[in-house]
Amino acid sequence: MTEAEGVEDDEAKGPRREWPLPEADRPQPAGPEPEPIRVGVSACLLGRNVRYDGGHKEYRFLTRELARYVEFVPVCPEVEVGMPTPRPTIRLVRDDEAPGGQRLVCPSTGEDHSEAMRAFAEARVADLREQGLCGYVLKASSPSCGMERVRLYDRDMPSRTGVGMFAQVLLAEWPELPVEEEGRLHDPFLRETFLEAVFATARLRELFRGAWKTKDLVAFHTAEKLSLLAHDPEAYRELGRLVARQAELPRDELQATYSRRFLLAFRQPASRGRHVNVLQHMLGYFKDTLPSELRHEVLDLVEDFRAGLVPLAVPLTLLRHHVRAQGVAYLAGQTYLDPAPKRLKLRSVVI
Ligand code: SF4
Structure with a gap:
């Protein structure tokens, strides 16, 4: 499975919607209308x-x-x-x-x-x-x-x-x-952890609400990668192994096992260190495309975040700008960039 599977390149072309994220970047919902959360x-x-x-x-x-x-x-x-x-x-x-x-x-x-x-x-x-x-x-x-x-x-x-x-x-x-x-x-911090988990639960529920297909689960797991890494990297790896074996497992068992592990991962609060790892991982996508001074600008903000001087929103906003400007489809499809509606102001306090 490639990281970009199931993620299309629409995100960088227009303004981001607050919630839900563009359909093209998400597994397709099972029903005509998303259920209320x-x-x-x-x-x-x-x-x-x-x-x-x-x-x-x-x-x-x-x-x-x-x-x-x-x-x-x-x-x-x-x-x-x-x-x-x-x-x-x-x-x-x-x-x-x-x-x-x-x-x-x-x-x-x-x-x-x-x-x-x-x-x-x-x-x-x-x-x-x-x-x-x-x-x-x-x-x-x-x-x-x-x-x-x-x-x-x-x-x-x-x-x-x-x-x-x-x-x-x-x-x-x-x-x-x-x-x-x-x-x-x-x-x-507790509010953010709770809200992230609520909206992640809603995304999972939408995935499994109807007749989901193998490719839907692959696309879902791909889009959740950075969010899972920020909360529970081991869960990301375990779930990846499960997705890779999905043809071998009964459908109900696969859905139940994936759901339980996914939801428990979001019960783990994301830590500052894991966020730093995710930010650096994102920056890796710009290794050959972003001029050195602009990469250092991001790195400085990541270090400020690591030192507890600025909230996560600061380096993330700059990274999001580069994701859009360069049309990095894989990153644009990550739920990590928009875990919940903007007005709830996640990631805006120093942790
Ligand atoms: S909702 Fe719970 S806390 Fe509130 S009044 Fe009822 S029992 Fe008491």
């Missing part, structure tokens, strides 16, 4: 008045920014399991005998919601899988939705070691799904 979310983060006190915790990054590009699937486990709004507070209590080592109880009434919540969560997660979610944003610290460091009571003394009961099932049943808490999304 569905993201599960704790309903209170969308401004729904479902909290125990009758209020909400709207997170404006979701409602004002991300909502432009995704279709949210709101879930309030407490309301959906039948609790009223407003309602008495509930908490996680340590119980080493219980599934997951914790129970969900209402201290004021003594009611135990554990079994109902666990049964609900298992059914709801299966339903969300059917809907093809590409990510999930959970409300931090909630005994139902919190992803980590939720108060877990042991004889009235809380430790920050619990996991919300719905979140616990979601994470266990669906380890490849990109999941984050709203509090952690304030961190630009």
Whole structure:
């Protein structure tokens, strides 16, 4: 397989579209229209008045920014399991005998919601899988939705070691799904990692949505090369071996194995060092075509990025310019250059 297989030379001829990237540079979608990118979310983060006190915790990054590009699937486990709004507070209590080592109880009434919540969560997660979610944003610290460091009571003394009961099932049943808490999304690096994974999941889902062909998987893998190298180089190599053997494998097995490994690769945060390797790899394509002073201009910016002086967007913007100016089709087709819509401002902070 050559690196340029499946990638055509249209990208350099016109302005880049924000999202999705030009069809000619991507595996063809299985259906006539791309499906919306569905993201599960704790309903209170969308401004729904479902909290125990009758209020909400709207997170404006979701409602004002991300909502432009995704279709949210709101879930309030407490309301959906039948609790009223407003309602008495509930908490996680340590119980080493219980599934997951914790129970969900209402201290004021003594009611135990554990079994109902666990049964609900298992059914709801299966339903969300059917809907093809590409990510999930959970409300931090909630005994139902919190992803980590939720108060877990042991004889009235809380430790920050619990996991919300719905979140616990979601994470266990669906380890490849990109999941984050709203509090952690304030961190630009964690936000970027999450968003990259969400949009990569959407691309993968589009590839496998219908009657994909061998050449589609080859083109997809080719276009994802630099993104995979930035996250998990070993995954890129493993997936490459899988693509090369695709004729030997049952189709379902190939799809499942490729999907799982691909998605887990994007759960690995891209590191500064791996980005530097990718940038240098890109620059290699200009070895014979770019004058030395222009190559050094890029190299200086790569070194500035390596030193933590500028964000990735700085050397990448210059490289993107050369990719377009010289019509380097293989690079133009890389998802690494446009991992998500521009307005989400990925790669614009120093990491
Ligand atoms: S944190 Fe979860 S359970 Fe609590 S109000 Fe929000 S969506 Fe509902």
